[in-house]
Amino acid sequence: MIGKIEDTLRADGLASDTYIFFSSDNGYHMGEHRLLPGKQTAFDTDIRVPLIVAGPGVPHDRVESQVVQNVDLYPTFLELAGVVPRSSVDGHSIVPLLHPAPGRHPLLWRTAALIEHQGPDMYIGDPDLESGNLSGNPTTYRAVRLAGGAFGNALYVEYSDPAREREFYDIDADPGERYNIYYTPLLTPSERVKLHAMVAALSNCHGAKACWKAGQPH
16 A cells, blocks of 8 residues: 555656655454453553654654654645644644754653543443453553653553552563552652642643643653
């Protein structure tokens, strides 16, 4: 499909002025964590999706590790079209990642991404309804996926159920996200306070400047 699009662009003389973005709206777990197929958890299986970009000035065969979110696509498209996004837009253009300057210093980029879910989803007519009780249909949660900074590569989740459960996974040490260490001595009380503050800041920010700052917690 992508090849046909590129062939058409070349035939119409538009290949040198067109960017192609390939991505997805969500991932999908299929047996991980003993869950039937589903997509509503905060685990990497559900939240990490491909983002592949090709176009003028985009280097080939290069992978960037910075945290990018779906909300970043809108301001990116605007900048590529020569339009300045409104300050009320929460996302951040990734054009600097697409067009790296030779010998540039590492960009100051966000290290935290907000994940939100409203649930459990019980509406029969909803196309997002997961089949069966074992597919992973969690209660409402707010979470933050961390990549760098003081907590390294990690996931923190706050559930809104009556038990107010919490989860923290050190993905560098536990790439399968199998061991919840939130309630262990591996996290200090002050670190738990910092994690909650990150979630609150990202959940409540409005506008590009505030949300960009919230995504760079110290």
